[in-house]
Amino acid sequence: xxxxxxxxxxxxxxxxxxxxxxxxxxxxxxxxxxxxxxxxxxxxxxxxxxxxxxxxxxxxxxxxxxxxxxxxxxxxxxxxxxxxxxxxxxxxxxxxxxxxxxxxxxxxxxxxxxxxxxxxxxxxxxxxxxxxxxxxxxxxxxxxxxxxxxxxxxxxxxxxxxxxxxxxxxxxxxxxxxxxxxxxxxxxxxxxxxxxxxxxxxxxxxxxxxxxxxxxxxxxxxxxxxxxxxxxxxxxxxxxxxxxxxxxxxxxxxxxxxxxxxxxxxxxxxxxxxxxxxxxxxx
Amino acid sequence: xxxxxxxxxxxxxxxxxxxxxxxxxxxxxxxxxxxxxxxxxxxxxxxxxxxxxxxxxxxxxxxxxxxxxxxxxxxxxxxxxxxxxxxxxxxxxxxxxxxxxxxxxxxxxxxxxxxxxxxxxxxxxxxxxxxxxxxxxxxxxxxxxxxxxxxxxxxxxxxxxxxxxxxxxxxxxxxxxxxxxxxxxxxxxxxxxxxxxxxxxxxxxxxxxxxxxxxxxxxxxxxxxxxxxxxxxxxxxxxxxxxxxxxxxxxxxxxxxxxxxxxxxxxxxxxxxxxxxxxxxxx
Numbered sequence: 001x002x003x004x005x006x007x008x009x010x011x012x013x014x015x016x017x018x019x020x021x022x023x024x025x026x027x028x029x030x031x032x033x034x035x036x037x038x039x040x041x042x043x044x045x046x047x048x049x050x051x052x053x054x055x056x057x058x059x060x061x062x063x064x065x066x067x068x069x070x071x072x073x074x075x076x077x078x079x080x081x082x083x084x085x086x087x088x089x090x091x092x093x094x095x096x097x098x099x100x101x102x103x104x105x106x107x108x109x110x111x112x113x114x115x116x117x118x119x120x121x122x123x124x125x126x127x128x129x130x131x132x133x134x135x136x137x138x139x140x141x142x143x144x145x146x147x148x149x150x151x152x153x154x155x156x157x158x159x160x161x162x163x164x165x166x167x168x169x170x171x172x173x174x175x176x177x178x179x180x181x182x183x184x185x186x187x188x189x190x191x192x193x194x195x196x197x198x199x200x201x202x203x204x205x206x207x208x209x210x211x212x213x214x215x216x217x218x219x220x221x222x223x224x225x226x227x228x229x230x231x232x233x234x235x236x237x238x239x240x241x242x243x244x245x246x247x248x249x250x251x252x253x254x255x256x257x258x259x260x261x262x263x264x265x266x267x268x269x270x271x272x273x274x275x276x277x278x279x280x281x282x283x
Numbered sequence: 284x285x286x287x288x289x290x291x292x293x294x295x296x297x298x299x300x301x302x303x304x305x306x307x308x309x310x311x312x313x314x315x316x317x318x319x320x321x322x323x324x325x326x327x328x329x330x331x332x333x334x335x336x337x338x339x340x341x342x343x344x345x346x347x348x349x350x351x352x353x354x355x356x357x358x359x360x361x362x363x364x365x366x367x368x369x370x371x372x373x374x375x376x377x378x379x380x381x382x383x384x385x386x387x388x389x390x391x392x393x394x395x396x397x398x399x400x401x402x403x404x405x406x407x408x409x410x411x412x413x414x415x416x417x418x419x420x421x422x423x424x425x426x427x428x429x430x431x432x433x434x435x436x437x438x439x440x441x442x443x444x445x446x447x448x449x450x451x452x453x454x455x456x457x458x459x460x461x462x463x464x465x466x467x468x469x470x471x472x473x474x475x476x477x478x479x480x481x482x483x484x485x486x487x488x489x490x491x492x493x494x495x496x497x498x499x500x501x502x503x504x505x506x507x508x509x510x511x512x513x514x515x516x517x518x519x520x521x522x523x524x525x526x527x528x529x530x531x532x533x534x535x536x537x538x539x540x541x542x543x544x545x546x547x548x549x550x551x552x553x554x555x556x557x558x559x560x561x562x563x564x565x566x
Contacts (some may be wrong), residue, residue, distance in 0.1 A: 124496040144494050174494060187486055188499040195478060195502060198534035200557035202527075203470055211427050211457060212564070213407040216471040218501045219478060224561040227554035231547050238542060244485075245539050249532065251481035256528050259521060264514050271510035274483035278507040281495070 008064035016070030017135025022168040100178035102236035145170035186240035196223040291347035299353030300418025305451035344369040383461035385519035428453035469523035479506040
């Protein structure tokens, strides 16, 4: 199996630009559609893409057998509503969206009569900065690439998107159901961002930062956050994120109560469980 | 100003051993008192110390003008109760303890009639492993060294301990009151450990770890934790740690409520404040 030689990327932000760089480096001919001409100009000048446009033209879009949508969730849905008939017969489509249950039904509904196939995926890569100017294929090196197949997908198509995940240099490519994906993302990614933000907003302590240690730096590294993207992702996964917040706050409350009562045994028990689980993965 | 050529370290764990390595490398003659002969043997073989003993002998202890206590808080107090009369006339004493208000009054009471001076300090260095076998002066390189003078201290003595902080290679040496130290430590160090532990105990998800991203790894790095040391530190700083937990949980609850209500503006406001504060320090 191989990917089509020519690949279209719709959306040239941090992720779209990073896909472009990674795929161009692998010898693919990458084209892009972006909202701003300046993103196209930058990506062309830096050699990330072969060609690009801000116009969504049917003759252009219909050339591609593989299209990667690197858009915010609601923009992906809007784009497809407007242009889905432009897509090539037989094209495989994929995305980078960090939530799955919130977009899959809408996307499916739009393309239900089209001769195209959408294989949903999520490269778990990101940085605290954004825009194509910060794009780099480096972000995939430590990242997991999750494919979330639906019953409509053909095995071949799923494998093609898995191959895409490998071609961009992902650390690990895996499959999850959309439901498992959203639970997992709610826990390991969205909850951690809620925690980092809350830790940062809890206290105005400019003068204390200079005394801080590695632990505070580690826990707040992701507290510098793109508020438009993350508020949308949070709301699109609201039920799971609320559930994960509640699980976490329950444990915080348990530790708080043990501390308040001087219940050393409960405190130590939690610390032992925590240590045991953390030892299972490194880094 | 300079430090005495000969320095005694009481306690040869991770921190005591790291002090020994750093000071020996700087040309000081470091001696140690340890609980276990094996720690002395290791430190002697590795050249961390010049001499060491498991016996607390008056003739030995009374040779030193500078003594660093690298002990758990309650053991520091017990040691002084038993042996404070062995200390040399005019000796300067210091510690590594991560809590201050809980030990300062007890220590002061014990040595109140002795011709010695205790300058309390806290090198904010640590690792998730412990014991002299893991000692390395590397742990000080990114660490802040906090001196917490009390009204009893002479300026010269405080400066000597600041010099000690510099000699071991601390990133930054600063002064705080014991109260400020405990508030700061409650927030940037103890609270972060409570969070990391709670995040790790909240969910049994072995199969999910392989899908995790950098954010979860960052937030749980300190979740592999020495339960004896940390439960003691938590209890010794109980009032401040409870206050910091409450501040943090208040912010978590605020974000949870905003999410539940779909109040995007509050969510974005918290994220903007968080980003603004986080941008002020790097790393």
